[in-house]
Amino acid sequence: MRILILGGDGYLGWPTAMHFASRTNEVLVVDNYLRRLIARETSSEPLVDNPNLEERARIFAAATNYNISHAIGDCSDFRFMERIFREFQPETVIHYAEQPSAPYSMIGYDQARRTLDNNLSATFNVVWAVMSHSPGCHIIKLGTMGEYGTPDIDIEEGWLEVEHNGRKEKFLYPRQAGSLYHTTKVLDTDLLWFYVRTAGIRVTDLMQGPVYGLSTEGADLDDRLMPNFHYDDIFGTVINRFLVQAVAGVPLTVYGKGGQTRGYLNLKDTLQCVELAAAKSAKAGELRILNQFTETFTVNELADRVRRVGDELGLKVAIESVANPRKEAEEHYYNPAHSGLLDLGLKPHYLTDDVIADMLERIIPYRKSVDAEKIMPRVRWS
Amino acid sequence: MRILILGGDGYLGWPTAMHFASRTNEVLVVDNYLRRLIARETSSEPLVDNPNLEERARIFAAATNYNISHAIGDCSDFRFMERIFREFQPETVIHYAEQPSAPYSMIGYDQARRTLDNNLSATFNVVWAVMSHSPGCHIIKLGTMGEYGTPDIDIEEGWLEVEHNGRKEKFLYPRQAGSLYHTTKVLDTDLLWFYVRTAGIRVTDLMQGPVYGLSTEGADLDDRLMPNFHYDDIFGTVINRFLVQAVAGVPLTVYGKGGQTRGYLNLKDTLQCVELAAAKSAKAGELRILNQFTETFTVNELADRVRRVGDELGLKVAIESVANPRKEAEEHYYNPAHSGLLDLGLKPHYLTDDVIADMLERIIPYRKSVDAEKIMPRVRWS
Numbered sequence: 114m115r116i117l118i119l120g121g122d123g124y125l126g127w128p129t130a131m132h133f134a135s136r137t138n139e140v141l142v143v144d145n146y147l148r149r150l151i152a153r154e155t156s157s158e159p160l161v162d163n164p165n166l167e168e169r170a171r172i173f174a175a176a177t178n179y180n181i182s183h184a185i186g187d188c189s190d191f192r193f194m195e196r197i198f199r200e201f202q203p204e205t206v207i208h209y210a211e212q213p214s215a216p217y218s219m220i221g222y223d224q225a226r227r228t229l230d231n232n233l234s235a236t237f238n239v240v241w242a243v244m245s246h247s248p249g250c251h252i253i254k255l256g257t258m259g260e261y262g263t264p265d266i267d268i269e270e271g272w273l274e275v276e277h278n279g280r281k282e283k284f285l286y287p288r289q290a291g292s293l294y295h296t297t298k299v300l301d302t303d304l305l306w307f308y309v310r311t312a313g314i315r316v317t318d319l320m321q322g323p324v325y326g327l328s329t330e331g332a333d334l335d336d337r338l339m340p341n342f343h344y345d346d347i348f349g350t351v352i353n354r355f356l357v358q359a360v361a362g363v364p365l366t367v368y369g370k371g372g373q374t375r376g377y378l379n380l381k382d383t384l385q386c387v388e389l390a391a392a393k394s395a396k397a398g399e400l401r402i403l404n405q406f407t408e409t410f411t412v413n414e415l416a417d418r419v420r421r422v423g424d425e426l427g428l429k430v431a432i433e434s435v436a437n438p439r440k441e442a443e444e445h446y447y448n449p450a451h452s453g454l455l456d457l458g459l460k461p462h463y464l465t466d467d468v469i470a471d472m473l474e475r476i477i478p479y480r481k482s483v484d485a486e487k488i489m490p491r492v493r494w495s
Numbered sequence: 496m497r498i499l500i501l502g503g504d505g506y507l508g509w510p511t512a513m514h515f516a517s518r519t520n521e522v523l524v525v526d527n528y529l530r531r532l533i534a535r536e537t538s539s540e541p542l543v544d545n546p547n548l549e550e551r552a553r554i555f556a557a558a559t560n561y562n563i564s565h566a567i568g569d570c571s572d573f574r575f576m577e578r579i580f581r582e583f584q585p586e587t588v589i590h591y592a593e594q595p596s597a598p599y600s601m602i603g604y605d606q607a608r609r610t611l612d613n614n615l616s617a618t619f620n621v622v623w624a625v626m627s628h629s630p631g632c633h634i635i636k637l638g639t640m641g642e643y644g645t646p647d648i649d650i651e652e653g654w655l656e657v658e659h660n661g662r663k664e665k666f667l668y669p670r671q672a673g674s675l676y677h678t679t680k681v682l683d684t685d686l687l688w689f690y691v692r693t694a695g696i697r698v699t700d701l702m703q704g705p706v707y708g709l710s711t712e713g714a715d716l717d718d719r720l721m722p723n724f725h726y727d728d729i730f731g732t733v734i735n736r737f738l739v740q741a742v743a744g745v746p747l748t749v750y751g752k753g754g755q756t757r758g759y760l761n762l763k764d765t766l767q768c769v770e771l772a773a774a775k776s777a778k779a780g781e782l783r784i785l786n787q788f789t790e791t792f793t794v795n796e797l798a799d800r801v802r803r804v805g806d807e808l809g810l811k812v813a814i815e816s817v818a819n820p821r822k823e824a825e826e827h828y829y830n831p832a833h834s835g836l837l838d839l840g841l842k843p844h845y846l847t848d849d850v851i852a853d854m855l856e857r858i859i860p861y862r863k864s865v866d867a868e869k870i871m872p873r874v875r876w877s
Contacts (some may be wrong), residue, residue: 191604221857222573222623229619233682237611241604264666266659273669275657277648280828284646287655287666289688296689300615300682306671307678311876363643440693494693 116391117186117201118142119235120147120209122166124253124340125324125383129207131331131338133391134179141201142166143210145187147231148341148348151217157345157487160357160479164337176334189234191241198246204242204389205273207253210235211301214347215259215292216438216492225293232297233304240308251315251394253387256302256448258322258406259295260288260378261443271320271402292494293443304495306400313398322376322406324383325352325464327475340380346438351379352415354488357470359423359430360476361483368490369437371413372444376406376451379462389457399413399493403453407461413419436470498773499583500524501570502591504531504548506722507637507706507765510591513713513720514766515773516561523583524548526594527569529613530723530730533599535683539727539869542739546719557714573614573623580628587773588625589635592617596729597674598820598874607675614679616716621855622690624756628795632696633776635769638684640758640788640831641677642670645824650831653702655782668784673823676877688782695780699772704758704788706765707846708733709768709857722762727869728820734759734797738851741805741812742858743865750872751819753795754826758788758833761844771839785835789843804851820872 116133120126121142134140144166152158164172167184174180178425186193188210212218218228218229236254241248261268264287273286285306288299305316343349344357355365378386386405395401410418416432423430437443456462462468498515502508503524516522526548535539546554548565556562558774568575570592592613594600600610618636625632643650646669655668667688671682687698714721725731726739737747760768768787792800802827805812819825837843844850 165728191608220765222627225623226573226619229615233615234612237608241607264664266657266662266664273659274653275648275656275659275669277657280648282646282648284669285671287657287669288685289667296685297736299685303670303678303681303685306677310671472591 114391115202115204117197117203117206118209118441119206119239120144120211121183122146123209123213123468126209128329128331128340128380128384129387130181131173132329134173134181134329135177140184141184143186143188143197145185147212148463150350151212151214155217155347156345157347159202159341159343160476160482161339161342163339163341169338172335173331174336186218188229188238191238194238194242195246196350198242202247202350203250205251205253206234206239206472207387208239209255212294216347217292218292219494220293220492226312228294229297233300236301236304240305240314243314244312251317251391253390254305254316256318256320257295257298258320258404259290260299260302261286261449262289262291263447264289265446270404270450270453271318285436291439308400309400311472315395315397317395317401317403319386319390319403320406322378323350323352324378324380325350326380326472328471329381329384342484346490346492351412354418355415356472356476358488359419359428360473360480361485362429363485363488364431364433365416365419366488367412367416367432367434368439369434369459370443371416371434372411373441374409374411374445374447375465376404376409376449377405378405379464381462381470382459383405386454389454389459393457399475401463404451405447405454406451408463409447418464418469422466422475426473427468437488438493440494496773497521497586499579499623500591501588502593503565504528505591508591509551510711510713510722510762510766511769511784512563512710513555514770516555516563517559517574517712517823522615523564523566525566525568525570525579527567529594533594533596534730537599537876538838539729541723541725542858542864543721543724545721545723551720553720554719555788570620573620576620576624577628577639580624580858584629585632587633587764588621589769589772590618590621592636593679594676597676598673598729600674601876602674603820606671607611611679612675615682618683618686622687622696625696626694633699635699635701635772635775636683636687638700638702639680640702640786642681642684642702644673645829646671647828650726652786652835653700673821691780691782693699697732697777697779697781699771699783699785700769701776701785701787702764704760705732705734706760706856707732708762710853711763711766711829726847728867728872728874733794737797737801738854738858739865740860740870741801742855744811744868745867745870746813746815747798747801748870749794749798749814749816750821752814752825753798753816754793754829755823756791756793756829758786758791758831759846760787761846761850762787763844764789764841767841768836771841786831786833787836788833788843791829800846800851804848805855808852808855810855818870820875822876837877
């Protein structure tokens with residue numbers, strides 16, 4: 114299959130590229146290194162300085178004989194996107210090309226504006242590039258469980274059947290997100306749903322929870338093929354951040370009461386999910402929404418687990434509650450459905466003590482690279 | 496009150512400016528003449544060529560002694576918006592500054608992109624200009640009943656209480672619009688709701704139906720103060736289009752079966768509604784949503800009424816069904832709530848035969864200006 118991966122330099126993008134290339138697909142990755150630029154601007158560089166796409170592709174080809182093509186450019190530039198689609202004629206496009214940091218989107222006008230412009234432009238351009246140059250191409254879009262927020266009713270898988278005054282209607286599940294970044298994903302979904310209804314494009318929207326881990330088939334071949342690994346307050350997802358804090362001897366920073374519950378998944382399962390979605394395309398005129406996570410935890414549960422496993426490894430892990438920089442419910446109902454990907458064949462890798470220990474051991478060699486200044490929250494929601 | 500009107504050159508903007516200025520408010524209107532430019536580009540000029548804002552303000556001041564200030568600039572340019580807010584310090588901002596044509600937004604990439612960029616940027620900039628320079632300023636945003644689409648259940652006033660699996664939650668009423676233009680209004684609402692929750696701004700979102708009419712207190716003073724009046728397929732709302740067709744001796748063009756039902760209101764009632772909203776501000780941290788229309792009609796009912804009244808005036812009106820250029824339900828359930836503005840004191844002007852006759856008589860002097868080429872649908876949804 115010809116697979117185009119937008120945002121192919123990212124935490125998910127590069128592992129996804131290796132995963133599909135190893136299964137003899139023709140893979141083209143696109144990125145403009147915006148995340149690297151923002152990481153530099155905000156002093157949020159990853160634990161390890163990853164090689165660029167050209168170098169990574171060379172290292173990967175040397176190790177596997179599989180080829181990953183790349184193109185450097187901006188998905189919000191439609192002329193660039195048109196050229197890519199015209200020349201590559203993708204059968205599947207996996208769209209990760211978004212500014213992914215909630216705290217970054219809350220710093221101020223310029224950061225919010227960049228997030229809004231980049232994310233909506235990229236999504237809009239994907240839709241139009243498909244309609245104009247690759248009709249029939251399956252769009253796999255990375256959404257987020259954060260689009261739903263934390264409503265006081267069960268979260269369904271994308272859609273909600275409503276009975277009201279004796280009549281029934283099925284709606285896109287109402288969305289209400291907790292940061293401007295997450296709100297741009299809500300807007301993306303609105304846009305995709307409009308063009309699905311009107312132009313009959315095929316879209317799978319993956320509502321993903323926070324991902325953890327740095328081991329994948331590809332990454333395990335060579336340290337230089339590891340995904341970018343952030344532990345800072347801007348780009349670091351909570352489990353990755355806790356792992357690095359445990360290794361560095363810095364207290365695990367729990368925001369507020371720590372009762373915030375989310376659905377998590379292992380990076381290996383992200384790859385499985387995207388592969389399953391690609392293998393079975395959404396139909397023409399279908400917006401298929403899949404909630405992409407394997408288990409739910411509160412922040413306190415995650416901190417306790419990392420501490421327990423860390424202590425067993427002799428790390429002496431402390432936990433510290435800090436003032437919550439975000440506006441969010443710290444204790445709430447949370448019961449999201451997630452059967453769609455299991456039905457497609459997902460075999461979850463759960464967050465066992467062994468998995469946590471493996472991740473900690475993988476990070477320990479980089480202990481001296483940790484910069485504790487990057488860990489405490491630097492952005493407040495107000 | 497210091498009232499800033501964005502999009503003050505528009506069909507609603509200019510009458511709103513005269514209305515507030517006549518009630519001894521300090522009024523500043525902003526526009527970049529984008530609608531005039533698009534009308535020229537698409538050969539959709541209005542029935543009468545309206546003077547620019549400088550001339551209109553001069554004519555209005557000569558007739559009334561009330562002053563309307565104006566500034567020409569682009570609301571999607573934040574530096575311009577910041578200057579306006581810093582210098583004028585509005586207590587209320589009325590935000591009409593959007594590309595308002597559904598057909599225009601469906602022509603192709605460039606037109607869709609311009610609609611998306613202009614409408615979201617303007618709304619985003621209003622929010623940030625208020626947060627940065629006029630905290631406490633009440634934002635009155637023009638939404639559209641089209642955000643709701645035509646669901647098979649009652650449309651409530653902005654919000655929907657859902658009972659699901661034995662639990663309850665109140666959501667923003669699910670939105671699903673029929674054009675890219677209408678979809679940008681959905682995105683606007685998502686954005687406003689996010690910043691209302693997070694930053695505590697005050698917002699009234701007026702979900703307005705199609706407006707008709709060209710008579711207002713201000714417009715009746717001098718023909719040169721008439722609102723811009725479009726009868727073309729791009730900018731013409733259906734009643735205005737039918738009125739001009741009746742006068743020009745062109746058949747009234749009903750799209751498809753004509754069972755499409757919408758909520759309509761007289762331009763005079765738009766002015767009342769906006770005045771009522773301004774007089775009683777939304778609270779800090781409140782998104783107040785009001786459905787702004789006074790009565791519902793099918794397209795067939797409107798055509799029949801215009802024909803009946805036109806025939807009484809000797810106009811010999813024909814009705815012709817043409818292939819529907821839009822993707823929309825031509826027969827559907829439609830029961831939208833609209834009590835909020837009535838509760839605030841709205842006294843509706845209904846679409847009586849007398850009102851239709853008055854509008855026809857007002858248009859008759861311009862009969863020779865009608866260009867029949869502009870009437871038939873030139874844009875298809877596909």
